[in-house]
Amino acid sequence: MELTLKIVDADGFVLASATGQDETFLVYRQSYREGEQVIVEVSRPGHVFLALDSAIQPSLVYMKQCSYALAVPFGDKRKSYSPNAFSGDIHRLSVRCARPEEIAHRRNLALNPWDDHANRALFPHARANVETRGEAVFAARNAIDGEKANDDHGFWPYTSWGINRDPQAALTVEFGRPVRVDEIVFYLRADFPHDSWWEEVSVTFSSGKTSRFPLVKSGAAQGFSIEPCIIEWIELHGLIKAEDISPFPALTQIEIWGTDVAGAATLGVEDEFGRAPLSLTL
Known part of the structure; x- marks a missing residue:
C-alpha cells in the first residue's frame, strides 16, 4: 500500500x-x-x-x-x-x-484519538445529537480518544462527552466496516460532587438489538460481556440519571471490545462500487 x-x-x-x-x-x-x-x-x-x-x-x-x-x-x-x-x-x-x-x-475497536467532527474517512468515528455548549472539551470524539482521567472536567486530560443536561442525548460510534463485538466498557466522568451519574444506559446495535446496562456511582471501568454479534455501529441512548442534586452526568470513555471480521474491509470497498453485499453470520 x-x-x-x-x-x-x-x-x-x-x-x-x-x-x-x-x-x-x-x-x-x-x-x-x-x-x-x-x-x-x-x-x-x-x-x-x-x-x-x-x-x-x-x-x-x-x-x-x-x-x-x-x-x-x-x-x-x-x-x-x-x-x-x-x-x-x-x-x-x-x-x-x-x-x-x-x-x-482482539482489542478496543472504539479507539481513535484522531477523530474529528468533519471526519468521514477514518474509523472509528463518534458523533452525537448534543454536546455541551458546543465546546471541544465536551465533544463526542472525546469518548473514543483513549483519555480516561475522569476526576475533573473541562480541560485536557479531563475531556468527556457532555450532554448539556439533555435526557434525550445519544452518542453513535461507527466502525466503518463490520466488526464482531463481545464487551462494552463505560468510564463515567467522576468529578463528584460536581458530577452526577447514570443509573442505567441503553445501547442499540446496528443489528437491531437493544441492551440495557446498570451503572453505579464510580469512576472505575464498568464492563459488560455481551453476546458476540457482528455490527457496523452502536448508539448509546436512554440515559437514566441518578436522583441527586447535580445536573451534570457525562461520559469520559466508551470501549467496545472485539475483533475485525475477516474479509469485511474488502467487502466494504466492493459495496461502494455497487456490488451486492455478502451476508455475514456468526
Missing part, C-alpha cells in the same frame, strides 16, 4: 510531504499556522497505525476512504488535546500498514 503524509496550508498549498510503500515518516520543521491541515493518503482502504503528533498515542485505525484530513486545532479545539500536541517548531508524523496479526487481535 502506498502511503502519503502531507501538511497543506489554508489555500491547499503543500508545505511538506512524504510518500512510502507500507510505511512513511514526515518531519515538519515549522510551527503550525491556523488553517493548516494534516493529510493522510492511502492507495486503497485498509488498516493503518497512525501517529500524527508525538504527544498523542499511535493508534490502529481503519481508513474507509483514501484520504483523511485533520485541521490543525487552534483556539477552543486545542483544549481537548495535550498542551504539547501540535505545538513547537518540529513535528514528527508517521503511518504504516497494520500487519494481519495486528488486525486480527
Whole structure:
C-alpha cells in the first residue's frame, strides 16, 4: 500500500510531504499556522497505525476512504488535546500498514484519538445529537480518544462527552466496516460532587438489538460481556440519571471490545462500487 503524509496550508498549498510503500515518516520543521491541515493518503482502504503528533498515542485505525484530513486545532479545539500536541517548531508524523496479526487481535475497536467532527474517512468515528455548549472539551470524539482521567472536567486530560443536561442525548460510534463485538466498557466522568451519574444506559446495535446496562456511582471501568454479534455501529441512548442534586452526568470513555471480521474491509470497498453485499453470520 502506498502511503502519503502531507501538511497543506489554508489555500491547499503543500508545505511538506512524504510518500512510502507500507510505511512513511514526515518531519515538519515549522510551527503550525491556523488553517493548516494534516493529510493522510492511502492507495486503497485498509488498516493503518497512525501517529500524527508525538504527544498523542499511535493508534490502529481503519481508513474507509483514501484520504483523511485533520485541521490543525487552534483556539477552543486545542483544549481537548495535550498542551504539547501540535505545538513547537518540529513535528514528527508517521503511518504504516497494520500487519494481519495486528488486525486480527482482539482489542478496543472504539479507539481513535484522531477523530474529528468533519471526519468521514477514518474509523472509528463518534458523533452525537448534543454536546455541551458546543465546546471541544465536551465533544463526542472525546469518548473514543483513549483519555480516561475522569476526576475533573473541562480541560485536557479531563475531556468527556457532555450532554448539556439533555435526557434525550445519544452518542453513535461507527466502525466503518463490520466488526464482531463481545464487551462494552463505560468510564463515567467522576468529578463528584460536581458530577452526577447514570443509573442505567441503553445501547442499540446496528443489528437491531437493544441492551440495557446498570451503572453505579464510580469512576472505575464498568464492563459488560455481551453476546458476540457482528455490527457496523452502536448508539448509546436512554440515559437514566441518578436522583441527586447535580445536573451534570457525562461520559469520559466508551470501549467496545472485539475483533475485525475477516474479509469485511474488502467487502466494504466492493459495496461502494455497487456490488451486492455478502451476508455475514456468526
